[in-house]
Amino acid sequence: QKEVEQDPGPLSVPEGAIVSLNCTYSNSAFQYFMWYRQYSRKGPELLMYTYSSGNKEDGRFTAQVDKSSKYISLFIRDSQPSDSATYLCAMKTSYDKVIFGPGTSLSVIP
Amino acid sequence: EADIYQTPRYLVIGTGKKITLECSQTMGHDKMYWYQQDPGMELHLIHYSYGVNSTEKGDLSSESTVSRIRTEHFPLTLESARPSHTSQYLCAHSQGDEQFFGPGTRLTVL
Numbered sequence: 006q007k008e009v010e011q012d013p014g015p016l017s018v019p020e021g022a023i024v025s026l027n028c029t030y031s032n033s034a035f036q037y038f039m040w041y042r043q044y045s046r047k048g049p050e051l052l053m054y055t056y057s058s059g060n061k062e063d064g065r066f067t068a069q070v071d072k073s074s075k076y077i078s079l080f081i082r083d084s085q086p087s088d089s090a091t092y093l094c095a096m097k098t099s100y101d102k103v104i105f106g107p108g109t110s111l112s113v114i115p
Numbered sequence: 116e117a118d119i120y121q122t123p124r125y126l127v128i129g130t131g132k133k134i135t136l137e138c139s140q141t142m143g144h145d146k147m148y149w150y151q152q153d154p155g156m157e158l159h160l161i162h163y164s165y166g167v168n169s170t171e172k173g174d175l176s177s178e179s180t181v182s183r184i185r186t187e188h189f190p191l192t193l194e195s196a197r198p199s200h201t202s203q204y205l206c207a208h209s210q211g212d213e214q215f216f217g218p219g220t221r222l223t224v225l
Contacts, residue, residue, distance in 0.1 A: 048216030
């Protein structure tokens with residue numbers, strides 16, 4: 006079993022839809038959770054960072070962490086074609102290296 | 116504003132050639148990383164460094180080597196490239212938990 010599982014998609018939604026991206030993990034020691042966005046032929050860039058259970062909102066993006074279920078989510082409201090990218094979840098313990106999920110490919114259709 | 120640079124962006128070479136992938140950052144961060152990423156797959160850490168003259172192998176075994184003689188520079192070398200080395204190589208740096216990625220080098224070995 007991989008430490009971090011993520012549905013690779015691809016996920017295709019119409020413009021304006023609410024998108025839900027999810028990851029599950031097996032290591033209960035993970036404390037820091039991140040979402041990266043990676044456009045085609047570019048390096049990943051950090052989108053959201055959280056270190057506690059609950060929700061964190063930044064504009065159209067909301068990151069949700071449920072440590073009891075070992076489950077994290079990223080919600081995108083009013084999705085735009087410019088949101089089309091691969092979204093990678095990432096997490097780490099307090100002392101170890103970052104572990105990345107395989108990413109979910111998202112296409113937002115105008 | 117780019118603060119991490121990778122060259123070349125694309126490289127096609129023949130089997131047996133020695134190559135060096137360059138990575139430089141201008142933030143003065145101590146921590147730097149090399150990841151390998153195949154299409155649709157997760158990032159695999161192949162090398163990391165926590166400062167000058169410090170290098171460690173990552174989770175994925177790699178035939179490449181790295182050096183860290185200067186804080187800003189973290190080159191990766193393949194002594195004899197093979198088709199199995201064909202992949203995208205991403206360099207990153209960090210100070211805290213957030214990693215800042217370069218644009219990547221897409222390597223094809225014929």
